[in-house]
Amino acid sequence: MEKGSRTYVELQFYERDAKEETPKLALYLIEQGSAPRKLSSIEGERFTADPKWEKMPDAVIGIGPDVDDLSLLKSGTLLKYRVLDVLDDWRRGAILQLPPDWWRGWLFPLRCVSGRVRKCWPILRPIHTPIGLPHLPRLIQRCWPICNGVVEVYERTCCCHWIHINIRDLLRRIHEELIPIPIPDPDPGPIVPPGVGPDPSPIESAFRLNRGEEVGFNPQPDPPLVRVDRLAQRAYKRLESAGIEQLNLDLQTKLRSDVTALKTIAQSELAEFIRIRPYLWHLICHCTSRKVGEAVLRPDGTFTFCWRSFPLYVHAHCHRSYFYKVRQWIDGQWVYVYDGAARHDYFGQSEFADLRTFLGRTCGQDDGDFENDRPFVMLQEIGSTSSSELNSHWLGKNFAGLDLTQTSENNMATSPVNGGLANPSNANGESLLVNRPWGSSLALRLLFHPDMKALGAYYYRISTVKAGDNGDPVAGETPAPLSQPLSWSKMEFLGGNWEVVSEGLGPDTKIVAGNPVSGLYKIPYFADGIWLGGQFHGSWDTGTNNGKFLVYIEVFDVNGNRLMPNVAGFDFLRRLAVSGPGSTSKVQFGKLAHFFWVDNRPVYADIEDLRRNGVASGDECQFMTGRAGTQFSVGFRAFHRTVNSGIVPETFMYYYTMNWHRGLNGPTVTFETAGANAPATLDVGAAQQSNTQTFAQMLGTNVVGAKCTFAVNLACYAKHTNGSRRLSEYDRYDQAAFALEITA
Numbered sequence: 001m002e003k004g005s006r007t008y009v010e011l012q013f014y015e016r017d018a019k020e021e022t023p024k025l026a027l028y029l030i031e032q033g034s035a036p037r038k039l040s041s042i043e044g045e046r047f048t049a050d051p052k053w054e055k056m057p058d059a060v061i062g063i064g065p066d067v068d069d070l071s072l073l074k075s076g077t078l079l080k081y082r083v084l085d086v087l088d089d090w091r092r093g094a095i096l097q098l099p100p101d102w103w104r105g106w107l108f109p110l111r112c113v114s115g116r117v118r119k120c121w122p123i124l125r126p127i128h129t130p131i132g133l134p135h136l137p138r139l140i141q142r143c144w145p146i147c148n149g150v151v152e153v154y155e156r157t158c159c160c161h162w163i164h165i166n167i168r169d170l171l172r173r174i175h176e177e178l179i180p181i182p183i184p185d186p187d188p189g190p191i192v193p194p195g196v197g198p199d200p201s202p203i204e205s206a207f208r209l210n211r212g213e214e215v216g217f218n219p220q221p222d223p224p225l226v227r228v229d230r231l232a233q234r235a236y237k238r239l240e241s242a243g244i245e246q247l248n249l250d251l252q253t254k255l256r257s258d259v260t261a262l263k264t265i266a267q268s269e270l271a272e273f274i275r276i277r278p279y280l281w282h283l284i285c286h287c288t289s290r291k292v293g294e295a296v297l298r299p300d301g302t303f304t305f306c307w308r309s310f311p312l313y314v315h316a317h318c319h320r321s322y323f324y325k326v327r328q329w330i331d332g333q334w335v336y337v338y339d340g341a342a343r344h345d346y347f348g349q350s351e352f353a354d355l356r357t358f359l360g361r362t363c364g365q366d367d368g369d370f371e372n373d374r375p376f377v378m379l380q381e382i383g384s385t386s387s388s389e390l391n392s393h394w395l396g397k398n399f400a401g402l403d404l405t406q407t408s409e410n411n412m413a414t415s416p417v418n419g420g421l422a423n424p425s426n427a428n429g430e431s432l433l434v435n436r437p438w439g440s441s442l443a444l445r446l447l448f449h450p451d452m453k454a455l456g457a458y459y460y461r462i463s464t465v466k467a468g469d470n471g472d473p474v475a476g477e478t479p480a481p482l483s484q485p486l487s488w489s490k491m492e493f494l495g496g497n498w499e500v501v502s503e504g505l506g507p508d509t510k511i512v513a514g515n516p517v518s519g520l521y522k523i524p525y526f527a528d529g530i531w532l533g534g535q536f537h538g539s540w541d542t543g544t545n546n547g548k549f550l551v552y553i554e555v556f557d558v559n560g561n562r563l564m565p566n567v568a569g570f571d572f573l574r575r576l577a578v579s580g581p582g583s584t585s586k587v588q589f590g591k592l593a594h595f596f597w598v599d600n601r602p603v604y605a606d607i608e609d610l611r612r613n614g615v616a617s618g619d620e621c622q623f624m625t626g627r628a629g630t631q632f633s634v635g636f637r638a639f640h641r642t643v644n645s646g647i648v649p650e651t652f653m654y655y656y657t658m659n660w661h662r663g664l665n666g667p668t669v670t671f672e673t674a675g676a677n678a679p680a681t682l683d684v685g686a687a688q689q690s691n692t693q694t695f696a697q698m699l700g701t702n703v704v705g706a707k708c709t710f711a712v713n714l715a716c717y718a719k720h721t722n723g724s725r726r727l728s729e730y731d732r733y734d735q736a737a738f739a740l741e742i743t744a
Contacts, residue, residue, distance in 0.1 A: 007049040009090045011042070015100040023106035023308070026066035028078060029059065036073055041066050049090050057084040063098070065106040069290065077106075112306040113153060115353025117297060117326050117338060118143040119362045119533075121384060121724075142384045144362035144533030145301025146337065148491050148498040149328040153305050155292050156346060158278075159318040160285035165270055171262055173283045178255055178344065251279060251344055278321040278346035289323070289341070297326075299363065299530070321346040324353060328360055329497045335359075361500065362533030363491060370573065370584060375451040377460075377555055378573040378584070379594055382422075383443050383723025388575040391416070391424035391435075392595040396576060397585035403574050409589040410479075412471035412550065419469070420548055420597030422721050424577075437599035437652050439720040439727050443536040446553065448523055455568050459508070459520040459556040462538040467548045471595065479552055481519025482538045483507055490529040500532065510560025517560040542598045553592040564590050601641060603653045605716035605732040608687045609635040616687075622738040628702030630695045632740070634658065635687035638716040639677035651677050654717040654726070658690055660698060661711045669698075695742050707741035 013022050027047060028036040040047070042063075053059060062078035079102055090096070120143040258277065265273060274280050281287060295305035323340035337360030340346070347353045370376070379387045394416050395404035406412050418424050418435045425434040444462060463479035473479070487502040494501075506521035521538070524531055540551070553572070555563045565571055565588045572592035573584040587593075609616040611633040612624050624632065638656035658672035671691050678688035696702040698710065718730035 007051075007087075007091050008046050009049055010093075010095045011045045011047070012095050012097045013045075013100075013103050014097050016103075021107060023103060023108070024066040025063060025106070028062040028064060028073075030062045030078070030080060031060075035070055036062055036078065038066075038070065049087065053083045053087060057082075057087075059083045063096075065108065108308040110306055110308060111292075111349055112304060113322055113347070113349060113353065114302070114304040115151075115324065115347070115355055116300070116302040117146040117149065117151065117355045117357070117360075118301055119146055119337075119358065119360050120144075120356045121358070143356065145299075146326065146328070146357070146360045147297050147299050147301055147363040148530070149297045149326055149337070149360070151295045151297060151303045151305070152325040152327070153292050153295065154289050154323050154325070154341070156278075156287060156289040156321050156323060157318055158281040158285040158287040158321070160274070160281060165274070165284055167262055167265070167267070167270065170280075170283060171259065174255060174259060174262075174280070178251070178279075178283075254279070275319065278319070278348075279344040281319065281321075281346075320349070322349060322353070323347070324355060326355065326357070326360070329499075330361065361491075363530050370447075372449075372571060372573060372584065372586075375449040375455060375570040376447075376573045376584075377449070377452065377457075377553065377570065377592065378447050378575060379444065379551075379553060379592065380447040380575075381445040381723065382438070383721075383725075385422060385721070385723040386575065387594070388577040389423050390594060390596070391419055391421050393574050393576050393585065394419060401584075401586050403585035403587045405574070405585075406587050406589060406593050407471070409591050410473060410550075410552075410593070412467075412593055412595055414470045415548070415595055420595040422723070433654060433719065436719040436721045438596050438722065439542060439598060439600045439730065440722045442540045442542065442596075442722055443724070444538045444540060444551075445535075446537040448525065449570070450525060450527055452523070452555070452570060453525050453527070455563070455570055456557045457523060457555045457563055457568075457570075458558040459506075459510075459560065460523055460537065461519045461521070461552075461554045461556065462540070463519065463552045463554075464540060465550050465552070467550045467595065469548065471550075473550060479550075481507070482540060483519055484539060484541075486521055486538065488524050488535050489532045491532070492530070503529070510556075512560045517556070517562075520556055520560060523555075542600060544600050546599050546601060547597070549596045549598055551594045551596055553594075554590065562590060599642075599652055599720060600730075601652075602730040603640045603656075603716045603718045603732050604637060604683070605656065605714050605734050606637045607634055607712065607714050607734045607736045608637065610712075610736060610738055611635060611689065614689070623741070624695075624738060625741045625743045626695055627744075628694065628696035628742050630742075631692040632695065632698060633692045634672075634690040634712055634714075634736075636690060636714055636734075637678065637683060637687055638714060639679075639682045640718065641682060651675075652719050653677060654719045656714065656716040658712065658714050660693070661713065662698065662700075663708050663710075666708070669693075695740050698740060699742060702742060704742055704744050707739065709737065709739045712736050712738070 011025075013020075016022065022045075025042040027039040027042060029039050030036050039050070039061075053061070059082070061081050061083060063081070064073070064078035067073050079098070254277070258280070261273070274284070293305055293307050295303040297303050323346050324338070325336055325340060326338040327334045327336045329335075338355055338357040340355070345353075345355070370378070381387060382390065392412075393403070393405050395413055397403055404413070420438075422436040422438060423434045446460065446462075448457065448460075461481050463481045465479040466474040466477045468474055485507070486505045488505055489500050489502050491498045492501050493499075503524075505524060507518065508520045508522070509516050509518040510520060511517070524535075542549075555568075555570075557563060563570070572587040572589070574587055574592070574594075576583045576585055609618045610622055610624075611617070612626065613631050614633065616635050624630075636658065638653065640651050640653040642652045653675070655673060655675040656678065657670055659668050659670040661668045671693055679685065699706045699708060712735065714734045716732050718727060720727040720730045
């Protein structure tokens with residue numbers, strides 16, 4: 001069909017059903033001895049015959065599937081037409097019929113990928129182990145879904161020649177290109193934090209845990225010397241300066257195992273070893289990638305993307321994998337919050353991609369797995385610590401599921417000796433990082449069942465009051481509501497993009513029966529907006545307080561009238577750890593009470609003297625001389641002044657450690673670690689004497705005339721927590737310097 005100077009050619013997909021899908025097509029120029037060259041994509045069911053074709057009557061035009069990578073397109077898959085033979089018919093309006101076997105064959109196989117995107121925070125939790133076994137933490141990731149973002153889907157093709165793999169070269173490239181910090185041989189022994197400083201950062205904790213080492217400490221009667229290589233310290237510091245996003249913990253765990261396996265693997269097994277590890281392909285293969293499309297994240301952070309893909313006509317040793325990039329609209333621009341290529345996170349087509357990042361904005365909430373026959377309200381978390389880890393439920397519940405610990409609206413039963421502490425010991429206090437006091441500012445997250453809205457619950461209130469060990473408020477003390485202004489952030493679609501806006505929740509004051517009801521905050525129901533995840537309902541600044549407190553939670557209607565559980569038809573729930581995860585007990589008083597033990601006092605660390613063969617000296621400058629076997633030790637104090645704890649031999653000191661460092665680039669050697677107050681008399685009486693070291697041990701030789709300068713470092717760590725981290729600001733340190741020389 002010709003209009004003006006243009007010739008339009010109509011296409012007919014022969015035998016096509018009314019609802020049958022048709023392929024996307026393109027026109028190609030086929031020249032002898034060359035690969036097809038794309039002329040244009042075909043939009044709809046017609047194309048334009050180019051007038052230039054009249055000047056090349058012997059040219060061959062091909063019609064076939066529209067592909068971007070022409071190297072995959074074989075000439076035999078195209079319908080070919082010589083311009084000389086068909087141009088006149090096309091001008092007269094002839095309809096080009098596409099045979100069904102051809103056009104249906106151009107509908108390439110449908111490929112689909114799926115996954116989810118979450119923002120996760122690494123959290124260390126103590127493991128309760130039998131007495132005598134090492135104290136090890138477990139790494140928990142607290143994750144929230146990322147929504148209102150776009151997932152870019154990439155297909156990666158790697159062609160490999162397994163026969164040319166050299167295992168030694170492969171190991172070298174793994175260390176150079178994938179491992180950000182040296183991985184030691186298996187079973188490297190214990191390790192201590194590099195130098196004396198604050199609480200190990202998330203990078204250090206995660207890295208050390210990833211290497212299968214302790215984060216924490218296992219007391220031993222006679223601890224072995226622990227050496228930290230100076231080069232490893234510098235490698236760690238470089239990694240730390242890059243930021244935690246640069247450390248892919250999952251990949252590092254895999255690589256540690258891979259390095260060990262590659263040292264003993266047979267050459268015949270190497271090809272299969274690499275084939276199932278796509279994160280190693282690029283080290284020995286030629287890899288290319290292409291973007292196949294984009295998917296919008298769902299509200300729960302999941303995504304699915306399907307596309308038609310040209311069959312893979314490549315060599316037998318070529319393999320496909322997929323990686324993803326995620327971007328969000330943040331502060332007026334697109335920001336990538338996850339890059340799978342940079343992290344070497346590759347997935348098979350049928351593999352559900354669980355993408356985790358430390359960046360981005362989250363939304364929604366993790367309701368947990370709680371079953372109850374009525375709507376409910378509970379204290380869900382303190383920071384990132386589950387309220388089940390708060391020892392505020394020591395009596396459990398009765399056969400009807402009613403809570404036995406709370407005895408009235410304002411009172412609780414007499415607490416045990418560790419009542420109100422975090423991570424309570426469950427086996428005779430066998431692990432050090434248990435029975436932890438709360439301190440600093442506590443972020444409180446509540447959980448409101450969505451049906452509470454239909455019951456009229458509009459406001460909540462959180463109050464605190466000093467308490468005694470008997471579970472009652474201290475006489476004369478009045479509960480004080482939290483009163484700091486509180487806003488929550490949510491996403492709204494404004495100006496064609498998702499923007500983050502804030503909404504104030506309170507506090508409000510209502511007049512009820514002539515009396516003011518203050519400290520009321522609006523309940524942010526997730527049905528009312530796309531709230532960002534990870535937000536809290538109140539922040540309790542414990543200030544300089546030390547002692548026991550009760551925290552109350554109440555619910556009110558829009559007019560400030562308090563709702564009673566049995567009248568309004570809901571339950572307050574308390575999370576119970578003793579009956580297993582997710583277990584709860586019902587509190588049907590007008591307030592839900594929790595018991596907290598707060599302590600904001602730091603630990604104490606002091607080096608009082610240096611000792612030669614047990615003789616103490618407090619001189620400022622000390623130059624010790626003696627034979628190779630002369631003994632060096634330290635007089636010191638490391639403790640926490642826990643008052644009226646009733647927990648023996650518990651202390652709110654986590655542990656202390658002492659090391660010496662030789663010269664500028666010498667080793668750092670830990671020679672004293674323990675978890676009990678040293679001395680037991682605290683700051684009264686004689687100082688504690690450390691373990692001894694000989695001059696030969698410290699100088700690394702027993703040669704007469706050997707000498708060097710030293711620093712001795714004492715670090716004392718606190719147990720205190722705000723629920724999200726150990727409060728390293730309550731740690732204390734001390735340091736001393738001296739010189740040693742071996743004489744005849």
